[in-house]
Amino acid sequence: MSHTHDRQFLEITRRQVLEAGTIVSVSGLLPVAAQAQAPSPQPTRENGATVQVSFHVNGQPSALEIDARASLLDMLRERLGLVGAKKGCDHGQCGACTVHIDGRRVASCLTLAAKVDGRDVTTIEGIGRADALHPMQQAFIDHDALQCGYCTPGQIMAAIACVKEGHASTPEEIREYMSGNICRCGAYVGIVAAIAQAAPLIERS
Incomplete structure (x- = not known):
């Protein structure tokens, strides 16, 4: 194979790589709907990916479809906006995430959110008001x-x-x-x- 042919081969290969890289980079900026021809199937209860939970939090009923692996702490903070319970160590060793389930204290970072189905959860937001502190x-x-x-x-x-x-x-x-x-x-x-x-x-x- 001649040196000229080698250079052409390398140039084509480099161009192909750059073009492919550009496509990948731009696709990352597109809305999700524009990136795929057909949407990916959503997780379902049948495959164990999500579960439906119904419970009371601070006296109010709540029902959510959640990741079966989600912690109670993440559900409270990310899905319900109750950010009083803090993520300190995420290993149940510091107590910053303490909440009550049916009146008993738990480390919410180690408690599966799925376990609160049918139960009462109380967080710091639910024990008092600004004009009537606990x-x-x-x-x-x-x-x-x-x-x-x-x-x-x-x-x-x-x-x-x-x-x-x-x-x-x-x-x-x-x-x-x-x-x-x-x-x-x-x-x-x-x-x-x-x-x-x-x-x-x-x-x-």
């Missing part, structure tokens, strides 16, 4: 039991559960049963004091 919210303010505030929603939800579970009799007991919630700012003294203040005002389960 006793635990007011106690956190009274005792400066927060600094950056990132962990505070989870701390408050865990604190309410701690009281309702009957584990707020002494500072030592409070610390033990709040140990799953981390405050990276170190506001633990205020948190314990806030729980002790609010405990008599919260009815136990």
Whole structure:
């Protein structure tokens, strides 16, 4: 094969590659409907990709079709716009995502959203109002039991559960049963004091 023929072969190949690359790049800018001749089949319940869930969140009925693998935390934040529960570690180790299911605290990052079907979910958004704070919210303010505030929603939800579970009799007991919630700012003294203040005002389960 001659050198001239080799150059022609390389030029054609390079041109083909550039043209193909341009097509791929432009297609990424097109609306999804323009990129495919026929839409991809949507996941269905039959293949296990999605599930339908009906539940109450903060007293309001809700029904959604969700990815069967979705976490409760992601469903609350991304589908329902309830962003009070925070994504801290995403491994159930920091407590920032704490919410209640049927009155019991859970780490929503480790809880499948599908598991709330037919149940009651309560988030920080559902425990009080701006003009009528929950006793635990007011106690956190009274005792400066927060600094950056990132962990505070989870701390408050865990604190309410701690009281309702009957584990707020002494500072030592409070610390033990709040140990799953981390405050990276170190506001633990205020948190314990806030729980002790609010405990008599919260009815136990």
